[in-house]
Amino acid sequence: MPEFDQKKAYAEQEDVFFDDGREIELLHFVYDLPDIDLIRGSPQKVLEAIDLFGRTKKYLMNVGEDKGKIVTELIAEVKPKTMVELGGYVGYSAILFGDALRRAGGSKYHTLERNPEFGAVIMALVSLAGLSDIVTVEIGSSDESLARLHHTGDLQHIDLLFLDHYKPAYTTDLKLCEELKLVGPGSVYAADNVIKPGNPPYLEYVRSSVEGKRQKVDEEGEDGVNGGGEPDKRFAARQLAQYAKRVDKEVLGKRKGNPNLRYESRLVNSFEPTGVPDGIEITRCVGEER
Numbered sequence: 196m197p198e199f200d201q202k203k204a205y206a207e208q209e210d211v212f213f214d215d216g217r218e219i220e221l222l223h224f225v226y227d228l229p230d231i232d233l234i235r236g237s238p239q240k241v242l243e244a245i246d247l248f249g250r251t252k253k254y255l256m257n258v259g260e261d262k263g264k265i266v267t268e269l270i271a272e273v274k275p276k277t278m279v280e281l282g283g284y285v286g287y288s289a290i291l292f293g294d295a296l297r298r299a300g301g302s303k304y305h306t307l308e309r310n311p312e313f314g315a316v317i318m319a320l321v322s323l324a325g326l327s328d329i330v331t332v333e334i335g336s337s338d339e340s341l342a343r344l345h346h347t348g349d350l351q352h353i354d355l356l357f358l359d360h361y362k363p364a365y366t367t368d369l370k371l372c373e374e375l376k377l378v379g380p381g382s383v384y385a386a387d388n389v390i391k392p393g394n395p396p397y398l399e400y401v402r403s404s405v406e407g408k409r410q411k412v413d414e415e416g417e418d419g420v421n422g423g424g425e426p427d428k429r430f431a432a433r434q435l436a437q438y439a440k441r442v443d444k445e446v447l448g449k450r451k452g453n454p455n456l457r458y459e460s461r462l463v464n465s466f467e468p469t470g471v472p473d474g475i476e477i478t479r480c481v482g483e484e485r
């Protein structure tokens with residue numbers, strides 16, 4: 196695994212590390228930079244400006260440079276036409292991956308963000324980066340946005356899915372995508388934070404054999420593999436309550452998914468922008484068994 200360059204480290208993550216006004220502070224910081232006219236239209240310079248805030252002002256829960264590189268390399272290899280991101284925050288990954296998607300010949304990057312204030316910040320920074328023609332922001336809960344985009348026909352197939360939102364929703368949202376046939380053979384998933392804070396139910400699901408998943412569905416009926424409805428007991432209370440300031444009760448759909456999809460999955464170790472070790476799980480759907 197490569198070394199982490201401490202000079203690039205973001206400020207440490209505090210007890211309250213988002214949704215305390217820092218996202219709007221970020222906008223003022225970026226637009227007050229003396230070289231704002233050089234930043235306009237440059238995804239790279241907008242990312243540098245966001246990184247500068249994260250290093251010198253306050254921590255931001257962005258994917259960051261190191262883990263970001265794993266996904267941009269994946270985009271260059273997979274050449275997706277359509278990407279979906281679950282969890283947009285201030286738009287760092289949408290700008291980094293939307294730009295990589297454009298360079299790889301892709302045409303659409305949907306970022307799904309529940310918090311409307313964050314959604315507004317994403318729109319401002321995506322526009323500043325000159326990526327508004329590629330990146331669209333869907334405000335609302337990811338499961339509702341996925342269902343709506345599918346229903347309207349705005350989203351028919353996901354070539355590359357980036358999962359980076361409420362940790363227990365990774366598995367239920369993936370199963371929703373499977374049921375809606377938004378994903379299938381050829382689709383690739385990149386899941387962030389599978390080491391820090393970790394996501395054992397998701398890793399178990401994407402690493403399960405078709406036989407194992409079918410058996411679970413038979414045993415658990417509607418709940419399928421790793422349940423649904425209630426979050427898996429392996430998540431820490433702090434993770435479960437992460438968005439409690441805005442969301443009284445997280446609702447997780449009870450889903451079977453499509454257990455017939457065959458996956459090959461592997462972990463790529465890397466670092467959070469603070470230097471804390473983390474990893475991205477890359478999963479490829481390699482077939483469907485009948």
Ligand SMILES: C[S@@+](CC[C@H](N)C(=O)[O-])C[C@H]1O[C@@H](n2cnc3c(N)ncnc32)[C@H](O)[C@@H]1O
Binds near residue numbers: 285288364
């Ligand atoms: C870790 S941040 C995303 C960081 C972003 N992907 C990046 O690297 O720049 C997680 C985001 O997911 C959003 N979120 C959490 N649960 C969600 C849900 N169910 N649907 C949509 N967005 C959600 C949060 O509001 C937060 O902005």
